[in-house]
Every structure is written in C-alpha cells, then in structure tokens.
Amino acid sequence: MSGRPMRKLLCFMLPALLLLGCDKQSSTFDSGASENRASVERKKILAPVAEHTPALAKRTKRTYAGAEACAGCHTEAFQSWQNSHHDMAMKRPTPETVMGNFDNAEFDYFGTVSRFSRDGDKYMVRTDGADGKPQDFSVAYTFGVEPLQQYLIELPGGKLQALSVAWDARSKEAGGQRWFHLYPDEEIKPGDPLHWTGLNQNWNFMCADCHSTNFQKNYDTASKTFASEWSEINVGCEACHGPASRHVEWANAPEDQKAVYGEHLGLEVSYRDRLKGAWQMNLETGIAQLVNDGGSANIQKEIQTCAQCHSRRSTAFPGAHPQSKFLDHFNPALLSDGLYHADGQINDEVYVYGSFLQSKMHGAGVTCSNCHNPHTLKIRAEGNDLCAQCHLPQKFDTAEHHLHKTGGDGALCVNCHMPEKTYMQVDARRDHSFRVPRPDLSMSIGSPNACTDCHTDQPASWAANVLEEKFGKPEPHYGEALFAGRYGLPDAEGRLLNVVMDEAQPEIVRATAVSLLPRYLSQTSAQVLQVIAQGDDALLHLGLAQALENVPQRIRPAVAIPLLYEDEKVVTALAANAMAGAPMEQYPEEVRRQFNTGLENYQISEIFNSDRPESLANLAGMYFQQGQSAKSEKYFRDAIDLEPGYSPAYINLADLYRATGREQESEQVLRDALVTVFDKTPVEHSLGLSLVRQKKMSEALGFLRAAAHSDTAPLHYVYVYAIGLNSQGKPQEAIKELEQALVRFPGDRQILSALASIHHEQGNEEAAQQYQQQLR
Template identity: 65%
Template sequence: MRFPWSILLLPLLLLLAACDKNSDTEQVSADASYRQQGAKKSAIEPPSGEQRTASAASSGTTAVDAGYVGAEQCGSCHQAEFDDWKKSHHDLAMKVPNETTVVGDFNNTSFKYYGTESRFYKKDGKYFVRTDGPDGELHDYPVAYTFGIHPLQQYLIALPGGRLQALSVSWDSRSKEEGGQRWFHLYPDEEIKPGDPLHWTGINQNWNFQCADCHSTNLHKNYNADTESFDTQWAEMNVGCEACHGPGEKHVQWAALPEVERSVLKHSGFEVSYRERLKAHWNMDPKSGIAHLKNVDINTQQEISTCAQCHSRRGTQFPGAKPHDKFLDFFHPALLDENLYHADGQIDDEVYVWGSFLQSKMHGAGVTCSNCHNPHSLKTRVEGNGLCAQCHMPTKFDTAEHHFHPQGSEGAQCVSCHMPTKTYMQVDARRDHSFRVPRPDLSDKIGSPNACIGCHVDESNQWAADILQEKFGAPDPHYGEAIHAGRTGAPDAEGRLLKLVMDDTQPEIVRATAVSLLPSYLSQTSAQVLQVIAQGDSELQHLGMARALDRVPQQVRPALAIPLLYEDERVTAALAGDALAGAPMGGYPEEVGKRFNAAISDYVAAAEFNSDRPESLANLAALRAREGNQASAEQLLSQAIELAPYYTPAVINLADLYRASGRESDSETLLREAMDHSYDKAPLQHTLGLSLVRQKKMPQALEMLRTSAHADSATPRYVYVYGIALNSQGKPQEAIRELEQGLERFPGDRQILSALVSIHHEQGNEEEARRYQQQLQ
C-alpha cells in the first residue's frame, strides 16, 4: 500500500520557502538541539564507529530451539559438503578448547604489555591465562572457548553476568616466515587499562553483543536489563550448515519421504533455496573479453542477502533472523559512511565485504559470492588469476599490455591492483571487494588511497595518474567526488549529490549514501527529489533517507518520513517513526497514525533489545524526550552513563535536558565531571562552553570554545561557534583569524564561509566579504 503523497507536496514547498537554511549568524546562547542531533546516532543502531575488533563469545549454552538438527546430521547425507566445511573458518569460528582446537602456545609462555605480564599455561588438561582483571590485579582465568583460527586466534574468558570477553592478547597463527607463531596485543601503540571500553574486560570486548551473532548458529543474546546479565544461547556453537540453510528438521523429514511425495515440501523442506544461481549461464563476449549473464531474470540476491547478515558492517535490531528473512527487516547496515569507507568507497575501517561488493560492477552484472568462493570450504574456487579468468578473458586481461608488469610478478596479479588490502587487528590483511580500477587521480583531490602508491611507495599520486592516463586515456567522473563534497560541506555539495542521486547507472548503495547526505543541504529542489525517492522501490535509498531525517526541519519532516512508514522494510519504517516523534502529525488519515504507532513500537523494541549498549539507551531517551517524557529520558540517559561513563553523547543529551528544565548549573557540573571519563573531550568542552555562555560566564566560555575548536577532533561547527562567540564579544579580528584558520582545516565549509562573509560585511571589508561570498556560490 502506498501513501497518497501528493497531499504532502504543497505544504512541503511552503514550509521550505519559509525555512532560511543559510542563516549567516547564530546566537551562541540559542537552543542547543543541534548538539542532541549531532550526538545521536540513529537509534535503531547502525554499526558503531567504535572498533568491532576483538571478537568475543558468551557463556552460551545450546538453545532448545525446534527445527535445528546440527551439522553432524547434515553430514550423514551430504558427506562431500560436510568434508569441505570441516576445518573451514565457519567450522572453527568458535570451539571448546582442547589439543585440536587451540593453536596458541600455552606451555607456560608469557607476554608483556606496558608492564603487565600475562602468562599462558595448562593445568589438569585445561587452558588458563594469568592476566590483569577488571580491578587491575593479576588473576588466573580458564579459557572458555577458542575464537577464530587464522590469521589470529582469540580466547574467550567468562566473567560474571553471563558475559564472555575476548582477551586482547591474541595468538598470531601465521607461519614464522610471515611473522607469526607469537603472542601479540591488538592495541600495541597505546596502553589500554582496566576501565577502558577497549580493555578485554570492557564493554567493547563483550562477545554477547559484539560478535556472538556471527560466530554461532541461531544465536539468542537474551540480555536481561533488570539484572544486567546475559543468558546467551545457540543452536550450534559454531557456524554450521543451518546458519546459512536455515533449520533442517523439515529437510530431514523430506528426505525420509518416498520420491513421489517429496514435491509436497517446497525447497526440499527448507525456507530458502540457493539452487536458482545454478541455472546461471555466462556467455563470453569476445570483443570485450568479459562474460555476461545470459539469463538475467534469475534471482541472484538471496545468496548475497544471506551472506550479508554477517559479512557486512551492520547492527542487529531484532532477534530471530533466519537466512530467508529480508535483510532490512532485522539489520541496520552501514552505507558508505565516513570513518568506515573512504569517500570513493574504498574500505577504511572494518566493513566486512557487503558494502564494498555492492559498489562493484561484478554485483551489477549478477555475480554472487559463490561464483568465486566455495560456500562450504570458503576457499576461492581457483587460485591466482585463474579465478578472474572465469569471466575475464586471459588473452585480453592477463597480459603485460593490460597490467604493464612482468608476467607472473606480484604486480601482474589481478588482486594487487583491483583488490588492495588493508590490515586489521594487526595481522589480518583483508581485500577490498569493490573490484575497482585504481584512481590515483582522486587521491590528491579527496584523500582516498590507491593501489599504485600502495606498492610504489616512493612515487607520487600524480606519477601514477599520468601513467594510467597515458595507457587508458582520461579517467571517467567518479562518485567519490560528490560523496567527498557532501561530507566536507563544499559549496557545490547539493548539486553534486543531486546529480549522483538521480544517476541510475550508479550502484544503489552509492546513491543511497548520497541520499543520506542530501538533507544537510535541503532546498525545495532536493526535498522534491527526496520525496520522489520515498515513493520509489530502492530499499537502500529508503534507508539512506530514514537515517538522515533528523537533519530535516521538524516542520518539513512528515512530508519525507510518512511515505517511508508505508514501505516493507521494518528497520527503515522504525527510523521514520522515530523521526516523526514530536513532529506535527494532525490532519493525516487514520492509517498514518496506525503505521506511525507500529513503527514507534518497533523502534522501542529494537532499542530495548540492545539495552546492553549505551547508544541504544541514549537513543531511546531521545525518543522519550521528543514525546515529552523528560523523566523517562533523564532516567535512560543516567543508565547509559552508569553503564559507560565514557559515552559522551549520553552526557551531552542529559546536560541538554538539564538546560531545557532550567538546571544550567547541574548541566555544568555534569559536563565537568564527565571530562574525567571521556576519551575525546572536545564535544564536552564545546557543550560546556555554550552552557557557560548562557550563564554569562564569558571568559570561561571562550576558553572552552577555543579549546574545542582547536582540538584534533574538532568539527567545522566548533570553529564556527567559537568565531561567532568572539565576534559577539567585540573581537572581530580574532574571530576572522580563527575562522580563516578553520577554513584551512575544513575547506569549503559553508557555515565558516557564511560567518566570514557576515563579519567582514559588518566591519566594512566588502572586498573580503565578496571573496568569501563567491566561494559560497
């Protein structure tokens, strides 16, 4: 069912005409709701920007869950597939420690880390580590489970409350020749002390939330917020057959049926089938040297969607997902978000393949994961360039004329140029699955890396760009430039993003990312485009819009959010519901109200499901505050701070609630106390500066605003606010100097440029005002 969205169009245009999105000035003492929006992640929580590095597992037990039969049962009929799976990374994802599963050296070995010596030993056939616990003292801990196998193996330790924590000292399981066969620490360059969320006893090394979902089959987290404890269970400890195929009980029943009766059960008794991809036929085009899918009407998305449930940077929002379920009904994936991906879409942080693959021409052509990987052993189907030769004619591509490196050399390997690696967890080199053409011409423009300089480290980006242009001609335009403009607030960002959003030749995840950036530059034109997108069929573009609705003015929000309530994607609808909380909703059909209430119920359920995390508590608090329930919001934020004192967004939002209720001194006290726990003080300093402005403590306020604006983690907003504050105190020349220095750090930022135009105009510097005004055009 579609919402009759035309009734929203005229109000949308009128509201946008009344909104001045380019205001040149700001009252520093004005309402600080922008801080709450800036601090608030979408509260159907996307994958955190915090590291998902150390894997961990729970005090889990086998779940009594009807329908699961276990891998051994599957192997009784499917011996070849079972043999492929045994000893695969899926099989070894998590194991009980014994002589077969443990690869680390527990023969009374030790490892020193910033003065703490951890010792690994065996006793009575069990494996132990003596290391620093949550109190900073040395304790002896039995190893509960092994976690992973290669290129590193981690070890899980049971702590009270049903928690399993991943030890940060891990075993490098690579060969000695590769630098392995040693103990090492995941964070060698900084001392991680007890109390730090990255310490092995900390919240960010907790298996139950961070990693369990993808290392076991049919996992149930089972967090109890009242007791702050877990009762995590699974159907199978590792990643078994049914993690991908779904419960096998009906399949076993199907196999027992006489041949003539088997057609009664669809998909041989499973809820999902991957057999359709077996019908795929690829024809080689001798002119291009590339194979094309002949029967383009087959569905290649089910397999990718199943793999995406784990091989993506995503947050689990609702429990109980099975392989056949829609991805966006249970998971909130990252798009090409800053700090996760470079602007051109290359991997930056750990993003787990899916978001990269969706950018690729391979995905666009109908390639699936199993075209390259055996889905049971997980190994590539062919070694070396032969894998690519399945679809790319070797006589055209595996030649010196194409790669201009000596045949058989490292530079002649397809993956060296088209799948460069980045190393995570110190030893784990992972390949970028976007299969991109190297673009050194973009590196100097937008700061993205390129494969050429990754090897030729003594050369320049321009050197590589010149060679590629000489060989292949001028490079094509690239979406990375538009994404970069959107991230950096470039004056032409809206135009670039609009062009990208409307370009149906670009990958959907790229267009969805552009959609998510566009609301920061909302105009009548872009608002109309977004409303058309809300009525379209792209699930990812719907998600991109829903994630960005908190940057849309409240008066305009219903016009863009209400259509999303009518879509099928549960996560997207829940985000839209959250965005509408507190917005004017009168005058809409009764059905809108029903869908809004359902979306809010889902949003709350997702936040409560993840209430073991401060992000979810803070997000639920933000919803309650918009609903007018300040007491509940304060309680939730206090819970979040108690759970994770370092979590700055909860502190800032609670300080803002205190401000709104006239408790400015409580706000100041809270912010000052929080600085003792924060690992990035700049947001707190900025917020405290604004509090001090409101209290008319201007000398202290200016010092706090200055410190935040000069911090390494400063945002353009901090620079802008500090400049405005200086100008408001009769210090225009200092304001101009700070703003100009800020512009060097954040080229093209519209707020900083607008402030410079305004202050120069006030000072009668019309030539300078015009110069900055031109940069805004």
C-alpha cells in the same frame, strides 16, 4: 571480535543517536534474571520463525538439527566445511583447536604481564582483571583460527569477553607464532571500554551473531545479565541453509510423501536455482556475460544471506533466518566517513558487503560463490586463474593491460583491483569493490590508490599521468560528489543530486548520497527526497531514514510518513522515531496506525540492544521528543551507569536539563563527564555553550577553544568558537580561526558566510566581497 586502534569501537554499527535435530540443544549462561517488561518484549521478538509452505502450515515448525545430521547425505559438503573458518569460528579449547602457546608463555603489555599455561585439560590465562589486579582465568572458547586466534573468557552475568592479547597464527616466516596485543600503541587500562573486560570486547553483543548458529542474546535489562543460547557454537550448515528438521524428515519420508515438503525439500531456502546461471564470453570485450541468471531473486538470495554476517551492520531485530529480508533485521552502514574513503574504498572494517555492492561485478550478476567455495570458503582458483573465469586472459593478463612484468606481483589482478588493508595488526583484507585504480582521485579528494601504494617513491600525479597516457582521461567518479557532501563544498547539493538521480550508479552509492543530501536542503532537493521516499529502492529508503534527523521538523513529515508504509522493518522504525515529537493527532487514523507500529518496533529494537549505552540513549531521546522528560532522564542515567565513558549520554542529558530550565544541573553533568569520558571534545564544546548561556564568557571561551582545537573537532566547533571570539571583541582572532578552518574545509558555506560577515563588520569590504563571491 575485532581490534581497532585508538578510541574506535569494534565490529558493529549502531543507529545514530536521535535526540534532536535438536531445537536449542544449547549451551546457556543462566543469569537468574528477573522477569520485567524488557524480558517480556525480548521473548516476544525472539519467538522462533516458522514460515512453511501452505501444505505444511499445520505441521510442526522447523527446528535446528545440527551439522552432524547433514553429514550422512551431504558427505562431501560436510567434509569440506570441517576445519573451515566457519567451522572454526568458535570451539571448545582442546589440543586440536588451540593454536596459541600455553606452555607458560608470557607477554608484556605496558608492564602488564599475561601468562598462558595449562592446568590439566584447562587452558589458563593470568592477566589483569576488571579491577586491574592479576587474576587466573580459564579459557572458555577459542575464537577464530587464522591469521589470528583470540580466546574468550567467561565472566559473571553470562558475559563472554575476548582477550585483547591474541595469538598470531601465521607462520614464523610471515612474522607469526607469537602473542601480540590488538592495541599495541596505546595502553588500554581496566575501565576503558576497549579493555578486554570492557563493553566493546563483549562477545554476546559484538561477535556472537556471526560466529554462532541460531544465537539468541537474551539480555535482561534489570539485572544487566545475559542468558545467551545457541544451537551450535560455530557457524554450521543451518546458519546458511536454515533449520533442517523438516529437511531431515523429507530425507526419511517415503517417496510418495516427499512432495508435501515443498520445492525446497523441507528447507526454508534453497540456492540450487543459482546453478542454472550460465555465463558466455563476449569475445569483443573479453568479459563474460550472464545470459541466464536463474532469476535475479536467486542471485540476491545468496548475497543477502552472506550479508547477514559479512557486512558492517547492527542487529535491529533478532531472529533472522537465511531467507529473511536483510532490512527487516539489520541496519547496515552506508559509505560513511571513517568507514569508507570518499570514493568508497575500505577504510575501517566493513566486511565486504558494502564494497561488493559498489562493484561492476555485482551489477553484472556475480555472486559470492562464483569466487568462493561456500563450504571450504577458499577461492575457486589461485592467482589470475580466478579472474580468468570471466575475464579473457589474452586481453587482460598481459603487460599491455596491467603495465607490469608478467609473473610479478604487479601482474596480479587483485593487487591493482582489490588492494589490501591490514586490520587487527595481522589480518590483511582485500577491498571487494573491484575498482579501477584512480590516482587522480588521490589528488582531488585524498583517497588512496593501488599504484602509489606499491610505488611509494612516486607521487599520485605520476601514476595519474601514466594511466591517462595509456587509457585516456578518467571518467567522473561518484567519490567527488560524496567528498563534496562530506566536507560542504559549494556545489555539494548539485553533485549529490546528480548521483541520486543517476540510476546507473550503484544503489549503495545513491543511498549514501541521499543520506548526505539533507545537509544542503533546498526546495529542489526536498522534492527529490519526497520522490525517493515514495519509490521502490530499499537502500535509498534506508539512506533517507538514517538521515531524517537532519531534515527540518517543518518538512520532515513529508518525507518520513511515506517511509512508514515501506516494507523494510528497520526503515519504518527509524522513520517513526524521527516523527516521535510530531503532533500525530492531526494526521489520519491510518497514518497514526503506521506510526504507532513503527514506533513500537523502534522501542522493541532498542530494548533488545539495551546492553549498549547507545540504545538506552536512543530510548531516552525518543521519550524526550515525546515530552516525557522524567522517563528520558532515567534512560540517560541508565546509559551513564552502564558505561560511564559514553559521552553522548552526558551531553544529551545536559541538553534535557537545559531544555527544562535546569542550566546549572546541565553544567554539572558536563563537568562530571570530563572526569569519566574518553572523548572529551564534544563535552568541552557542550560545556562551553552552557557557560555562554550563563554569561560566563571567559571560562566558556576556554572550553570552546579546547574543543575547536581538538584533532577530532568537527567544523561546527571551530565556527562556534570563532563566533564566540568575535562576540567578545576579538575579530582578528576569529578571522584567523575561520581561515584555518577554510583550509581544512574549502568552500564550506558556513565558514565563508562568517568570514564575509566579520570582514564587513570590520570595514574590510574587499575581503568581505571576495568571500561573498566564493559563496555565490
């Protein structure tokens, strides 16, 4: 479980709302949930995966045997794994596993005092409950171990919730050995989804997938309860190697029968081929090269297994095993604004995978285990010795290269090429894109750089000059194109197209450019998207599928239909949903069949995640596109009932009422939302538009102004407010708003067009021509 400041969510990324041996010798929270359609669908998609070699097709399916079953033969690996972060991911609370001070310690958070104590063998917390009143809670599990440890509390309905008061497990010298709150600067009260009893601190959805082995969420929509199950409560051997019962059989089988268990010795996946990889130092470049990779699929196999947890993603379809295709189960974030800086550096918590895919190391064939012991999880060498495995010290570990005194912090490779950012107040994590510092990009697109992160008394221009004098003029960077795409610069389309078409760029970068391109669609870029849709690049398919809502309806089938035939289950589901409102009867039977399969999978995915308001609203949007207004309204209401602070459900329900001629009901929904939601800005904007449609212009402008002047307002809100001002005979105020917006979003075509138009209307031809020229 992760803690983030202010109103940000935790630990996951959901798809965009589209309205426009002991198998399961497990712990179980039995909620007594009633059987309904969601339960039936859930059971269908949670059926155990049983993929075997042909010789074993009729034998028993693989089941989970537990880590102890591995210890007898794999003693060294088992002992290395014990007390690792994987082993300690979750534990029952005991004196050996609890790090925090439960000796009647107290912690004061905005006047709410939490008390940590012991009651025999129980570890107790007295703190504010969901109703705001102090209550005594028993710790069900420890959660994590270092540099902080959280504690899980079991609440009714099978829910496990993570306390927001955590233990700083660092040494006293490092500032640790204390209780602290994950949101120290903002008072999080009961009812807030970020409160420890709230939706966004729920372990069953937010955390369990990656902190347990063979986890099954088992959420029942009707009763809103969980009956979650797992094989092991921590991250055991089988989380990475797959269910081991067949492997245990192989180990105990007579020699003459072992062959029947296949090349993986009864396991679903083996990483042994990676050991065939051989590296050879290139003395000219000083960088080792992979001369035998054991097969590129073997390299990707390891990375894809790690990515199942070490990535910012949502689980679209459960039941992933280590050998599973990543995009058959998970919907990963690309280099999205808010998660990453425009140049791809980490901003929010993104958990390594998206960063590593950008790196030259990934392109060269480096895998996670080249640097990390997969059992202890520790790095394989300390300091620059780790990098010296592949980078010749005589060339790189010198003042000539790193420009710092040898032996100092500035001489550490990671401080320049893997800068840290601290999350959850105390958890410093390094960027795994292994990039060259680019202070020049700090000046042009505002991304951070490692140089002035340390030399805080110097501007980025100083650092850029130093590096250019030493290493020459920096090369163009994809961050400039992504920045242009994010903020609507005049040359955004051309820059994005260059990145998309450049196969030398990392695939995740190209996929991100694909996801931005529909905002600037021309005949050329539409044709490029068609080529992408019919190509073989899985992440590019994902980038397009995630952005189909921005493709105009008239040409959407041309790019969405090819995606229905792709191999990635998440991609086909997203593509089908984007086609939900299309007249499918006009297409051939084969297309309809692919569409129906994809849409069914989309429904199954959202039902699986129906413990979240996002998924309920996604289902509502799908039914709205299909013209099923009553069903859509029900799901929007369900989303609001589940989380009254979730603003998109109110906004889209109001839009449904508007589309069905119920404008006054639309207005009332939005006014109700202002009472309950935490992010009022989009609600104020939508309410303003509703009042405009009802010709209540004076009141409408008040709400549009509030939305446009919010710190979180997108550019479009400012544009709408300015147009509203101009329509009410206030052109000078409109111009002022638009000019201020242009400072934030230089070159935005919508703003420039509006400025040119309003100045022309006012007879200011010189100013109008200036803005028109910028448009050209």
